[in-house]
Amino acid sequence: MPKYLEDFREGEIWQSGSVVLGEQEMIAYARANDPQPFHVDPAVARAGPFGGLIASGWQIAALSMRLFLEAGGHGDTPIVGIGIDELRWRQVVRPGDALRTTREIVEVRRSASKPDRGTIRTRVTVLNQRDEVVMTYYALGQVRARAIAPERTRS
């Protein structure tokens, strides 16, 4: 059943399971979407600044979405993605790393100009198997509010 703005609570947290990102998966994603040498060519990557292949940052971002959905996501609730703030890649991801994500609602706000909707701001964190923070960002989404009862006239 779809949820509405009023059903979301600041502090609500999702914790995903963990997935291993393999070398072939990293290369396949990067070839299609981000074909930089240190993402697609193990030999070139070994001689480069990271000393080996690393995952495209965009793949880690997309993976954080998939892991959140697999952890239940917002269920049937259609949330319109508005944007992403303060995304930071904090650790490189190498073949064989196991990633998981947590997502916490940090703000629920009704629109002042359009009170039939509102926004939810969530803090997303991706961790690796050593509990190092790999990536963080804030995601901003729009969700419908319940119909508002008309104000009664005091008289």
Add this chain to the structure above:
Amino acid sequence: MPKYLEDFREGEIWQSGSVVLGEQEMIAYARANDPQPFHVDPAVARAGPFGGLIASGWQIAALSMRLFLEAGGHGDTPIVGIGIDELRWRQVVRPGDALRTTREIVEVRRSASKPDRGTIRTRVTVLNQRDEVVMTYYALGQVRARAIAPERTRS
């Protein structure tokens, strides 16, 4: 030949070619990375808030990277992605839309604490075939600076 911090100029602009994003490509990306109904199921999507299938926002972001690389990117210069700020999805992308991107350097800054490196901030814009702005963001990357000549002692 790799470039260094000193070789980048504020105002430098890349303009990419244009690519059409087809329905199958949208569904394939979303199935693997962002399997929400309005990204993967045309029938469900038609009944949903967008009246039809739309591309995953993460696919548009990844595409902006690929288009930039195809437009030359930073060549041989290894730039370490630090993060993304103020990403906003401004228009939905539907099957058959043709997307292109522009990327402009808006800030070049040497690190105060580590002067052998610095950061480049770029403004990325994705447009569709109607010249509507589909997505914007700022990308922050780190690049090496040239060796600094040792300061001479005045005596």
